[in-house]
Amino acid sequence: MSQLPALPVPGHGxxxxxxxxxxxxxxxxxxRLIRYLHRLPSRRLRFCPWCSNTNLTCRAGLARRLPHYYCASCRRSCNSLSxxxxxxxxxxxxxxxxxxxLLAGWSSVQIASRLGVNHKVYFSWGKAIRKVMAEECPELHQWWAARHYRENLQAPEHIAVQQQAVMVWIETMLNAPHAICPTCRGNRTYRIKGIRPKFKCDPCVTCFSILSGTPLEGMIRPDLWLDFVKGVMDGQxxxxLKRSSGLGMGASTRWRGQFLLLIEALGxxxxxxxxxxxxxRRNNEAVSFVRRGGYLDKAQRSIYPQGKRKGGFV
Incomplete structure (x- = not known):
């Protein structure tokens, strides 16, 4: 039997x-699940899968891809995968x-492309691995399946902390009462009226925004940001995002990209x-819902300011 390749190491290459x-x-x-699947083809059988008898004989030397066994009780052959x-x-x-x-959350298209298999193979392997996971690691299967099928969107604790940190950062920036002037570095500043975090410096009469230099610079409607970024973090x-915020398709795409840049900038x-x-998984959920006859509501006209020509706002 040909030797199996080295056990895959997460995060390498x-x-x-x-x-x-x-x-x-x-x-x-x-x-443990990864190691089990890696060693499964070469494991040694102790019981016959057909009669549960221990009277097995390993037939070594045969040109087979797996260890081959013969049961003297039921007179049937088997291998490590039977x-x-x-x-x-x-x-x-x-x-x-x-x-x-699969555990890393890659989509079927990504996995099939990376491993060079078709979608039929993907679903066959996925079904087998889910069954093994349910038998060998039931707690892992219960947690993973609930997220994989979007029955539960609650993030693990360390990721929930990061989600909260992003929300707090946005709230802090929007509600900041004071700021340091970027021109004279003074702190005698006061906030200009409005929801955006804009300030004016008394000594040098400089107007500035504390969002300058961040991915959120130039974005409008700060009242929508917290709900929008929560939708982004839930994988919508x-x-x-267009339906929930009222933005157009282009603005929703642009906002999502800017919030992802912010999350990356925050580390x-x-x-x-x-x-x-x-x-x-949301893509898969939406496609399955529509195929079953469901209907996804369309968003209303975009609330984003529309100009007379592309790029011009009125």
Whole structure:
């Protein structure tokens, strides 16, 4: 039998770090699942999968891809995969890598493209791995499946902290009563009326915004920002954000990009990984809903100011 390749290591090379999106207490289960799938094809059988007898003989030396056994009790042959959901599946060297991508929240299109398999293979492998996960790591399966099918959008604790930090940063910037003047570095400033955080410096008569130099510079309607960024962090699609905010498709796309840049600038890489997973699953959820006959409401006319020509506002 040909040797299996080395166990895939998360975060090395092109491998995603699947532990980023998992709670701390479930990471050991995820690692155990990856190791189990990697070693599954070469494991030694102790019981016959057909009669549960221990009277097995390993037939070494045969030109087979897996260890081959013969049961003297029921007189049937078997191999290390006979009693598993992977019995009729091929390319066993990729199963642990596939599970790694699945736990990291990659979409079916991304995984199929990366591993060079078609969608039929993807769904066959996914079904088998989910069954093994439910048997070997039930707590991990329960948590992962609820997020994978968007039945529960609650983030793990370390990512929830980052979500809260983003919300607090935006609230703090919008409600700041004072600021340092970027021209004279003085603190004798007062806030100009309005919801945007604009200030005026008494000594040098400079008007400035504390959002200058941030990804939110130039954005309008600050009253929508908190709800919008919460939708972004929950993995909502552009049409979802458009429906909830009242913005147009272009503005929703632009705002989402600016908030993702803000999250990256604040150093919340784990949160970006979570958003990518939730975003891919939202696409799948919406497509499945429409295929079952559902109807997604359309947004009304954009509330974003419209100019007479592209790029010009009135």
């Amino acid at each position: 092109d491998m995603p770090d699947y532990e980023v999106c998992l709670p701390m207490h479930l990471r050991a289960d995820a690692n 009693d598993t959901p992977f019995a009729k599946l091929h390319r066993m060297e990729l199963w642990s890598t596939f599970a790694l991508y 699609s552009i049409p979802d 919340h890489a784990e949160l970006l990984g979570w958003i990518t997973w939730m975003r891919s």
